[in-house]
Amino acid sequence: MSININPIETYVPTIYVNNSEPDLDETNLNHAEQALKRVTDAANAAILALESLDSAKIDAAKIVNNLLATDTSTVLSGPMGKALGDRLTAAENLLTKLNGDLYKWLNVTRLDTGNDVNDLPSPSLAYSYSTASHAPFDGISANILTIGIDGYKAQIAFGVSRDSVQVKVRTSYDFVWRGWRSVTLS
Numbered sequence: 001m002s003i004n005i006n007p008i009e010t011y012v013p014t015i016y017v018n019n020s021e022p023d024l025d026e027t028n029l030n031h032a033e034q035a036l037k038r039v040t041d042a043a044n045a046a047i048l049a050l051e052s053l054d055s056a057k058i059d060a061a062k063i064v065n066n067l068l069a070t071d072t073s074t075v076l077s078g079p080m081g082k083a084l085g086d087r088l089t090a091a092e093n094l095l096t097k098l099n100g101d102l103y104k105w106l107n108v109t110r111l112d113t114g115n116d117v118n119d120l121p122s123p124s125l126a127y128s129y130s131t132a133s134h135a136p137f138d139g140i141s142a143n144i145l146t147i148g149i150d151g152y153k154a155q156i157a158f159g160v161s162r163d164s165v166q167v168k169v170r171t172s173y174d175f176v177w178r179g180w181r182s183v184t185l186s
Contacts, residue, residue: 005047005050005051006047007044007047007048008040008043008044008047010040010044011036011037011040011041058075062074062075063075063076063077064076064077064080065077065079065080066080067080067083067084067087135157135159136157136159136168136170136180137157137159137166137168140159140160140161140164140166141159142157142158142159143157143158143160144156144157144158145157145158151173151174152171152172152173153171153172153173153177154169154170154171154172155169155170155171155172156168156169157169157180165185166182167182167183167185168180168181168182168183169181169183
């Protein structure tokens with residue numbers, strides 16, 4: 001349904017005034033003529049405003065109650081907009097939690113040689129450098145990565161010399177470390 005109101009014909013005061021007696025013309029309008037012109041102008045402005053509102057309204061048939069709607073000419077109903085907002089908020093909260101958990105997992109701390117990796121919080125990721133005397137390799141210093149969660153820890157040691165690269169791993173549960181095992185590189 002659309003509004004179909006025709007504007008009122010623009011009031012031209014001089015049509016009637018110039019033919020009136022006594023001598024009145026467009027510059028000497030009487031009060032009734034001035035009031036009639038103002039009313040006609042206001043009515044036409046109201047008609048234009050109504051037509052503008054009518055053209056901007058949403059067709060009730062285009063309002064959908066389905067978040068999966070893909071027709072670009074439709075709009076979401078109020079409850080669907082709220083549902084979408086709630087889902088977006090939930091997704092943002094999960095993303096924030098995931099980022100927080102990821103930060104905890106990847107909270108890299110510098111551990112100097114001699115620090116006790118058993119004191120690492122859980123979950124954690126730590127890096128340390130061991131001199132040749134503390135490394136699991138004969139005569140080669142090592143870069144050691146320690147990963148820990150829920151009482152379990154694992155270490156990966158990388159020993160690099162001019163002639164070789166060696167990798168060893170070991171695991172721990174409840175502060176009991178197993179021996180280093182070599183990883184074969186091919």
